[in-house]
Amino acid sequence: MEGDNNKTAKNEVLEWIKSILLAVVIAVLIKTFIFNTTYVLGNSMYPTLHERDRLFANKIPLYFSGPKRGEIVVLKAPDATNKDYIKRVIAIGGDTVSIIDGKVYLNGQLLEEDYIEEGAYTHVYDQNYWEVPEGYVFVLGDNREEGASKDSRYFGCVPVDSIKGITTFRYYPFNHRFGKIE
Structure with a gap:
């Protein structure tokens, strides 16, 4: 027994x-x-994302179509190891981007950017015109204050294979910002 x-x-x-x-x-x-979670540090994506927001990063679209213009992505920082950035895709392979008088132009047309603060001025560093190669994207932070975002204006176009996920949902904090990210 x-x-x-x-x-x-x-x-x-x-x-x-x-x-x-x-x-x-x-x-x-x-x-x-399938997906990962990420944590926002800093204010480079303000006003869309706030410090300490927690997000889901979906990997599935990357297997089929890659990122699209306007999507917010998590990417391996091109200028630092073991660090990720969260940025918005402005242009994809084959596009051109120019920044003139603080305004962003995509393929020669003024880009409608309802996600940045009204009257925001997009500063430039060394150059103001980029041709995006196939397999690359041009990314910007939504916060366009001078020095607020390290993005493609600073490090150039980034390879699509450095993108770790597309963020579409904020799961914390549980307040009016909870839910789908626009």
Whole structure:
């Protein structure tokens, strides 16, 4: 009788271990291939995102179509290791971007940017015109105050394969900003 109890206890422990390992494997697969979470540090995406916002970054669209103009992406920082940036895609491969008198032009047309503060002036650094190669994107932070965002004006176009996910949903804080990111 006692042997049966030991055998049952061992089987139960093995089942728990299997369940835990399966849960870990599933979590790793989800984090690796489906979505990740990210945390906003700094104000480069203000007013759209605020410091300490927590976001989901969806990886699935990257397998099929890549990022689209206007989407907010998480990308590996081109100028720092082990760091990520959150920026908005302004242009994709084949597009041109110019910044003239504080205004952004996409393919020669003034870009309608309802996500930045009214009257915001987009500063430039060394250049004001970019041709985006295929397989690359041009990204900007929504905060256009001078020095507020390290983005493509600073480090140039970024490879699409450096993008880690597309953010569409803010899951924290639980206030009026909770939900879909516009």
